[in-house]
Amino acid sequence: MKNLLKVLLLVLAIVLVLTNVRSVLSPIDFKTERLKRDSVVIDRLVKIKDAEVQYYKAHGQYTDSFDSLLNFVKNEKIYIVNKAYELNDRQLEKIASIKREKEKIKAGVEVNLTIDEADNIVLGLLEKAKTTDKWADIDELSAMNTHSGDLRNFRRDTIWFALMDTLYRNINFPIDSLPYIPFNTKGEKFELLTGSIQKASGDYTYLFEARADFVQYLQGINDQELANYILEIKKNVTQVRREPVLDEKGEPKFDENNEEVVNIIPCRRVGSVKEPNNNAGNWE
Numbered sequence: 001m002k003n004l005l006k007v008l009l010l011v012l013a014i015v016l017v018l019t020n021v022r023s024v025l026s027p028i029d030f031k032t033e034r035l036k037r038d039s040v041v042i043d044r045l046v047k048i049k050d051a052e053v054q055y056y057k058a059h060g061q062y063t064d065s066f067d068s069l070l071n072f073v074k075n076e077k078i079y080i081v082n083k084a085y086e087l088n089d090r091q092l093e094k095i096a097s098i099k100r101e102k103e104k105i106k107a108g109v110e111v112n113l114t115i116d117e118a119d120n121i122v123l124g125l126l127e128k129a130k131t132t133d134k135w136a137d138i139d140e141l142s143a144m145n146t147h148s149g150d151l152r153n154f155r156r157d158t159i160w161f162a163l164m165d166t167l168y169r170n171i172n173f174p175i176d177s178l179p180y181i182p183f184n185t186k187g188e189k190f191e192l193l194t195g196s197i198q199k200a201s202g203d204y205t206y207l208f209e210a211r212a213d214f215v216q217y218l219q220g221i222n223d224q225e226l227a228n229y230i231l232e233i234k235k236n237v238t239q240v241r242r243e244p245v246l247d248e249k250g251e252p253k254f255d256e257n258n259e260e261v262v263n264i265i266p267c268r269r270v271g272s273v274k275e276p277n278n279n280a281g282n283w284e
Helices: 002-059 066-075 089-102 115-132 136-142 163-167 214-218 223-233
Strands: 077-083 156-162 191-198 204-213 240-244 262-271
Touching: 002 066, 002 077, 002 163, 002 204, 002 214, 002 223, 002 262, 066 163, 077 163, 089 115, 089 136, 115 136, 156 163, 204 214, 214 223, 214 262
Parallel strands: none
Antiparallel strands: 077 156, 191 204, 204 262, 240 262
16 A cells, blocks of 8 residues: 555656646747747748839839739849949939930929939930040040049940749749748638828828738647737737727727727738838838
């Protein structure tokens, strides 16, 4: 009987030790796996952002359709300009005055000049000089920037690349997986949103946002640790989104203080459709 009691006590002691060890290791294991998954999701969001930025450059707005985004990435080509000469500020001012004269822009009206426009004006001057053998304008511009050498050697070569190869160079990335949230067993996609804000000038600033809720890619590790983490992360306003709670009529609910009732949902997000943020991620 005494021996049996000793064995039971020993077994109980072992169980208690294992329970204590598990209680210590469980949060550590959860954090390790959480950080690993978070890194993969962030990488995927960055890839979506890179694709959206190129889409914006091509179309002047973002897209909220993954079908359109994938088709764009797979089929679009972009160009890279190689230049043998860099224009300085003095030259750009002179070229702006040439544009003013050519387009008969009135004095006092601001002349907007992009680098591409300046380059094209220089190329036009060069072409004219080669035809007429009159180099006064080119030589005058050259004297404003001796550091870059003779403007007669100005050259701008345009090289075209497949967008897919440019975005994911040296990465064997399966592009069709771009919309899907990693580690999500339900095959759910990132939420892709677009919006715009009208500026005082009347022009619009176009915005995009891609996001995934933490529970969508952290489930299955440890339910209790996940619940604890969600409660903690809700205190971090930069890493949550607010979803209005709707009543039975589908209208937003308000509490007794007439404040809108919302669900606070921790999420990983890049960009924002509420305010311009230079397409930053909420992990930055």
